[in-house]
Amino acid sequence: MSAPPFARRSSATGVSVATLCLTAFVVMVDTTIVQVMVPDLIGDLGAGLDQVLWVFNGFVLVYATLLITAGRMGGIRGPRRLLLEGLVLFTVASLACGLAGSVTQLIIARVLQGAGGAMIVPQSLTLIAMLFPGNRRGAALGAVSATMALAAIVGPVGGGLIIAGWGWRWAFLVNVPICLLALALTLRHVPDLRPDRRQVLDRGGVVLASAGLVAITYGLVEGPRHAWGAVAGPVTIPVVFAAGLALLLAFLWWERRHADPLMPLALFRHRSFTVAGLLACVQFTVMLGLMLVVTLHVQGVLGGSAIDTGLVYLPMAAMAGVLSPLAGWLTDRVGGGLIIMGGLMAMAAGVGWFALVAAPSTALSHLAPPLALVGAGVGLVMAPASAEAIKELPAGLVPAASGVLNTGRQLAGMLGVALVGAIIQIGVPLQAAAGLGGRAGPQGEAYASAFIAAERPALTVLAALALCAAFGAPLLRSRSRARGDRFTPMSP
CATH class of the missing domain: 1.20.1250.20 (MFS general substrate transporter like domains)
Incomplete structure (x- = not known):
């Protein structure tokens, strides 16, 4: 080899x-x-x-x-x-x-x-x-x-x-x-490298996948603004989601019949790709959902600035940045299953810890430890999930796998934001969201109390999601095995 x-x-x-x-x-x-x-x-x-x-x-x-x-x-x-x-x-x-x-x-x-x-x-x-x-x-x-x-x-x-x-x-x-x-x-x-096998573009798949993803993405980003209801005339966010789902189902039907599909369904016959891809999506759902809560909490409840919010995130970024290369190195040697499991458990614990310490009087520095723990979990999941997802794939499937994996992560992150936003909006009056947070006086205090009460169930859902996903990580094989795929250098 x-x-x-x-x-x-x-x-x-x-x-x-x-x-x-x-x-x-x-x-x-x-x-x-x-x-x-x-x-x-x-x-x-x-x-x-x-x-x-x-x-x-x-x-x-x-x-x-x-x-x-x-x-x-x-x-x-x-x-x-x-x-x-x-x-x-x-x-x-x-x-x-x-x-x-x-x-x-x-x-x-x-x-x-x-x-x-x-x-x-x-x-x-x-x-x-x-x-x-x-x-x-x-x-x-x-x-x-x-x-x-x-x-x-x-x-x-x-x-x-x-x-x-x-x-x-x-x-x-x-x-x-x-x-x-x-x-x-x-x-x-x-270097300019390509798989040996020549491929062609599945134009029908491009049209169906793009249209379906536009509808799903539009629904996720615009749903909160339209209160998950009417957009224009008979068009509602649920109708947009239904149209997107129908187009994606048509896309899957098309892909099964195309000789060189945009998204080869053979990808999902590889257990490592399917499991690692799902776990990577859960990680992005939890991470971006938590980041929405943190931003609203720091700026709305504590009255911090955008820069304050960024500084609160620094421990999370630092831990992820330090542990990602180490986790990737360990994955090369022992496999990523247990590493990903530990990372998702760390994320669940960090989210739960944040829910316990977050209060209107909490100092910004007290938010750093739970966010650092979440960052450690992110660092233990990101690289191993990517490595596990592609480790068994033939060379010709890797480009398609990369697009599918990144799309899944992006949609999962938007789903996390939409899910958390929907849960919080149940408990926080809409008028309170118009800038009352962080202000002195009864209105500001009312917003802070309502937000704390609303953010905790949202954080509980995120922690439970990460914890449940952690028990799927052992489905990954314990040790990576390289394939002898060949790539052709197009230029030195």
Whole structure:
């Protein structure tokens, strides 16, 4: 059994992994950075809140919808080529965001950013699978996972600092030199590898999957704003979900009959891919659901700023960043099942701990230990789940698997936010959400008390979900086994 052609050059692959980390970092930062610039966008562009929310939602909608297609296109055209094209699009879109003269221009630029991000992210997993044999992928995936965890926190913190010092436009313009550096490093250090088998694009699958994912994603991001009811005329959020589900079922029917499907159903015959993918989705549901609670608690109950919120997340990011590479390294040696199980249990314990200590009078520093424990759990799940998901797959299935895994994580994260938001809205009066949190006086106190009472059942659901998922982790085999898949170098 021989390693892939470039896997023997340790220095080259080390720089390659660092480059892939950089590309993932810049995309993940931009998934969260907009959340801290809402007041500035409203004031500077004269936009309404609904318009500004689409600066965030437009990115998420396109990003989530295109991940499966982009992952598959990487297998057809080559992951390095698609990565380069995504970086070019992301760079141009970031420049357009920074120069936007109206909120409409900004939304269009953000949609293009989402498309570029969807082209970039799946290629990281695909290229690592091609560069490393199965028993060496965990450490490399750990580095990328650590980068993504840190990026999710750097977005609000770094964005808040940049906006405070130079304005919201520079939060986008700073991407340009970073993307240019990533382009140069990719051209120099990332080899152009492709599976031996030629593949074709399943256009019918692209249409059905994209339409279904648009509907599901739209329902998740817009459901809370429409109170899960009417959108326009007879169209309601439940109708949108039903349409999305019907389209995805039609997509599965189509895939069973297509000779070269967009999402090969053979993926799900591999137990490791199915189990690890589900566990990765649970991790994102719990993580992003908790982050919504933390943000609302810090800013609404405790009256903290966006920067305060980012600083509260730092222990979580630090633990995830430290443990992800270690967890990936251990996965290469002993398998990921027990590591993932421990990580999900740590997440459940951390979420439960946060629910116990969170109160209107709790100091920000007291929130750090439970969030650090959640971060440790995230670090123990992210890299092992990715490594376990692809460890047994033939080379030709890896690009599609990367798109499916990233899409699942993205949708699971949005589901976590929607689930938590729906539970909290049951207990918190809608008028209280209009900015009463953190204020002195009876109204502020009433909001704080109502929010604490509402957040605890939401946190209980998240903790229970993580705990239940933990007992599915032993279904993964205890030891990774590398496959002798062959990849063809397209250029030295």
